[in-house]
Amino acid sequence: MSEPAAKKEQYSVIGKSVPKVDAYDKATGRARYTGDLKVPNALVGKILRSPHAHARIISIDTSKAEQLPGVKAVITAKDVPSVMYGISPARYDENIFAVEKVLYVGDKVAAVAAVDEETAVKALNLIDVEYEVLPPVLDPFRAMDPDQPQLHEQYPRNISVEIHQNFGDVDKALADAYHVRTDTFSGTRAAHVPMEPHAALSKWEGGKLTITCSTQSPHYFQYHIARVFGLKMGDVRVLKSYVGGGFGGKLEPSGAEYVSAALAMKTGRPVKLVFDRWEVFVHHRGRHPQHITLTTGVTKEGKLLGCHARFIIDGGAYTSLGIASAYYAGAMLPLIYMFDHYRFDGFRVHTNLPSCGAQRGHGAPQPRFAFESQLDMIAKDLGMDSIDIRLVNARKPDTMTPNEFKVNSCAFTEAIQKARRISGWDEKKGKLASGKGIGIGCGGFISGNGYPIYRTRLPHAGAVIKVSEQGDIATLYTGAVDIGQGSDTVLAQMAAEAMGIDFEDIKLVTADTETTPHDFGAYASRQTLMSGWAVKEAGEEVRRQVLELAAEMLEANVEDMNVDRRVIYVKGSPEKSIPFERVANEFFITRGPLVGRGKYAPPKLGGSFKGAPVGTSPAYSFAAQISQVETDEETGQVMVTDVWDVHDCGQVINPTLLHAQVEGALFMGMGEAMYEAMVFDANGKPLNANLGDYRIPTALDVPQVVSDLVDSYEPAGPWGVKEVGEGATLPTMGSYANAIYDAIGIRIYDMPLTPEKVWRAIEQRKRQEREAAEKK
Amino acid sequence: MVTEAKPKTKRQIVTLTINGDEHVSLVKVNTTLLDLLREEFDYTGTKKGCELGDCGACTVLLDGEPVNSCLILAVEADGRSVTTIEGLEKNGKLDVVQEAFVNHGAIQCGYCSPGMILSSRALLNRNPSPTEREVRDAIAGNLCRCTGYVKIVEAVLAASAESKA
């Protein structure tokens, strides 16, 4: 399925590591993020948040705060629309401010707008809220017990969603298996930790609301904000400035927008509201802690026959994007290895803790950790090499998963083999010095979601390219959202390639609901493929129009025309040529604006069972990751020294940006594997909601990383592209856990792999060995 | 003497040399250097990431030394010289560290970049030929969530090599 090499070499702009279009502004401090924006007359907004995990609001007295000089507005639930919001359809369960009850430490209770931050903070301290503290639900295992307090009336037994999917005959497959194992694993409430906190700047002018915010999707923000405030979508404009990272956490409105908008409407002045770091943590919407039990059966040769996966998922206080997360948890498990019989039973439950949502890899990384760990255990049981068992089962191209995901390109086998080679696996596995070990983990991910988050017939992406009247530049208008990953650069490269002009000729207007065509935004690793298709189509429309006119001007047949790097020429007669800008200029003079338009909607994907859309995608990536570790057996400390990642991500538009995505995704997996977990006291109060105690790795903590690729061409992607931004997060936890096992023979079933946990496991093994020796 | 000091102590005039230019402002004494730079003088390249000295996004050079501007009261910096990210570019030419960050793909979301670049600049000032470990140590107080630090370390080492060439 690979495109002929000759054609690849014809590309002039794509496939090259041009620097990011925004790198200069970011390197010089010119890049302004939402919190950096200055507008005349603006007020500062601040939110009063609940100190209790579960409490009834008896009364709120704002009178003292209102009297403080410099305070321009104090608002509570009674001052804002009572329409509930959320991001998961049919589960809109949040209010701008808590109405009767607060459901987690950090729930929004009131807000102020004041002339400066100091006055706003003082005003918050003057708001008197009387609470009746209720017992909190903190344990996801007990949350479903009938005697537990209820968080939401509409979710009996605190069940957020219950999922049962069954494909093939798992019971028979397990009964027929040569070997069956059941193991239980668990993950943590890891957080996105974008370096830029959530922020919004709202203006209310002439019945129109304009919100500049740190967002991954202006479209979804516009849709929900208009709905909550009862405005026409056209009267809500959402745009972004620079965005300092998202990782899933800025896909849904955070409250910063709703609250600043409400304050702007009340005061008639612009209101800027920026979360502090504690607020970013408690707002959360990050990783769901999952408890995963896998029962898996294999043949004597290690061929997977079937798997039954059971999940208890802690969703926290509200739904967020958690319904999709819960479906993803199970849906992605059968993607990378081939087996026909699969069952998945899951419960997402509510607790009085920060709400969980989508984070890089969505619901998939923790189940992938479980599966990759168990696969290694099965290999050991069978006396097989960890890589060999993966090669036996690796998915092949042009196959279908049991849950009806259609896989086109798939160079997974090649990725595993290459990782084996470049890591020196065969020389290292089981042969390293004491305390050192090597392990493998794999993963695969979607390249955009088959269906948007709410039901709509809108295409997934649109693009417009307008060539200037002089023909010297072209402006790409796209709703795609660059949150740092580099989509602006990649899409500009694609636009230039499609039109036959240079990268430097492209200007960008992006991610603004008013000036750019619709696009669902930066999530589900969708933009390179989906926004890319729309850009390609728009660019090709410009190219076609230009070539038609050029053919007339050169008195040639349009089929014989070509354009490359601004030169339009007759194929076979390069002396018959004309500059792009001359033709474009002539086009404007004689025919009007030179514009290209494009859109993309995926084909109908997936099965018809309940939940079938989750996990569907036009294309899937695959990756193999091998990690090498050194352990200190006395303290339990583990140091990962090297990681090799080999990705099948289809064709590459910008190699530097692509490897940067792999490195970043792997880094996030590493943090979740080794360091990161939000922790709470017995009352549900967060204990480490700061960047000192919630430890993301520093530059001293990360291993040497080798990011490599296998050749692959995806027919469903523009120029053969597919996913890269999230897939490399998936294998890391499993590969680390497996490397630790190789090093010291200790199997860790729950994340993160802290020194104390490893030490305890070592101590337990010592005790068991002593007891065994004593018995003899 | 003690009582004399009292009346004027809530506000104070602060003079700073920022990127070579003198700036004077009457500030509340509880204002941090970070807020003074951002809110009063509009040097918003200095970022606010955690406000507690944990992330390094607010790093500036104070008399040439990298510090977290969120931990320093503006009045404590009175009379001193501050370099922010806006001050590195000279006559329209990027500093070699900025150039390396751009060319090596060391910038993704860019929020940590100003602090990261200033920490790296200060490292090369005191140690023009750092080892990889020394680079990592110098930027360990600058958290980055996008890059895994891979291309950042590459960029700083490249800038070091470039400066020597």
Place this chain on the structure above:
Amino acid sequence: MIVPEFDYLTPQTLNEACALLGEYGSRAKVLAGGSDLVVKMKNGLLKPDYIVSLKNLQDLKGIRYEAGTGVIIGARTTHNRVVENEILRERFPSVSAAAGTMAAYQVRNIGTIGGNLVNAVPSADMPPILIALSAKARIVGLSGERLVDLEEFFLGPGKTVLNQDEILAEIIIPDQATTGSSYIKFGLRRAGSLAVAGVASSVMMDGEMAEDVRIVLGAVAPTPLRAREAEAVLRGKKVSQELIEQAGKIAAAESKPITDIRGSAEYRRHLVDVLTRRTLKTAIEKGHV
């Protein structure tokens, strides 16, 4: 985040600073670097009415050597100066190394050694190694100055022997030519982390004999803790692997750790054992001049 309001006082002399502190008592806080004070104030844990800044007291900065006395470190010396100082690197490299384990580079340019001691945080990195090296604190107050063994300086978390009008001026590490020393911090990240446990050992060697031994434990008691029984195991004895292992176990038993988000008491006790052994070994090696 906002630093709560206060009155800002900038004494020109140490005596003036002491007078201000004496007058305002517990309503005043000393500002040296601010890396701890500003954080606590932003978090609302401290709301002093007065801040007495030491920024004009240049005499409190710097590191010097005085023959017969030892190395003298001004309380306002920042951690990075302690890390880089040639006198310390030559005479007490373990002190420089300990300072280098703290926080991260930028914070080490702000925080001061005096602040690290006066804050009396149980997990602080400087107290164990300084106590292991028999350091003394020179304290200045309205009624004059006094020298206090650093070992006696700490009374509890956030509590020291300083009276209201007193300021820590200098730390003095006495000469001890044949002493080797070592500090190991066990943190959960290689930068920007607090010690789960930290152990400092110093051993004065006389041939194969450990003439004197000091073992100081950090982050495992309300104050830095000398493991005196463990010291006694080695003191005056010919050093051996067996004795080192015994000392480690006894030091662990002497520690009084608590469980918190960074580690359990049980794990911390175990770390004391491991780190005591490791620091003793290094100290003994370095003590053989």
